[in-house]
Amino acid sequence: MSDVALAPSVDARVPAPVGTATDAPAPPNQLISFAIGDDQYGVDIRAVREIKGWTAITPLPGQPEYVRGVLNLRGVIIPIVDLRCRFGQGLTSVTPLHIVIVVQIATKAVGLLADRVLDIVSLDGVEVKPVPKVAQSQRANFLCGLVTSDDAMIALIDLPSLLSLTHE
Numbered sequence: 001m002s003d004v005a006l007a008p009s010v011d012a013r014v015p016a017p018v019g020t021a022t023d024a025p026a027p028p029n030q031l032i033s034f035a036i037g038d039d040q041y042g043v044d045i046r047a048v049r050e051i052k053g054w055t056a057i058t059p060l061p062g063q064p065e066y067v068r069g070v071l072n073l074r075g076v077i078i079p080i081v082d083l084r085c086r087f088g089q090g091l092t093s094v095t096p097l098h099i100v101i102v103v104q105i106a107t108k109a110v111g112l113l114a115d116r117v118l119d120i121v122s123l124d125g126v127e128v129k130p131v132p133k134v135a136q137s138q139r140a141n142f143l144c145g146l147v148t149s150d151d152a153m154i155a156l157i158d159l160p161s162l163l164s165l166t167h168e
Helices: none
Strands: 030-035 039-044 048-053 067-073 076-082 101-104 108-114 116-122 143-149 152-157
Touching: 030 108, 030 143, 030 152, 039 048, 039 143, 108 152
Parallel strands: 039 152, 076 108
Antiparallel strands: 030 039, 030 116, 048 101, 067 076, 101 108, 143 152
16 A cells, blocks of 8 residues: 655545435445554545645643644634544644544534545455454444455544544
8 A cells, every 4th residue: 555645735625425314324435544653544535525734723621632622624613533542542742744634424524633644445346344343442432344455454434433422
């Protein structure tokens, strides 16, 4: 799998998802893969609004620790979720090389803080395997499947569960 080099000021724009809230979610045809440390994760490309370099955010009091603050993106206030923290691995030490993947979760735009974007992965003919439930893991609650691409395992993030308070 090749690394996708994105300058911090580059935005990747993707069309809005098709369908209504009453449609059953279709399996993804493509996903954006990204890294958090040495782990690879992916989200359905149809949920991605843009990918942008890290910029200063405004912290908000009284939020869960994994909500790092908010970002004003062209007049829209977007909460930024630190995925490393949400998965129980501590806060990310943010640098200008980190990226924010802006995704649409139901009616909300949310920014996902990650280390770097890796690739766009096509899932044509690739089987999405279930996440094994061997032990209770906080991270497993946010995953909806696993795929193998170029000998790398990519964990698919279940975006709606990221905002659910039941996994705390």
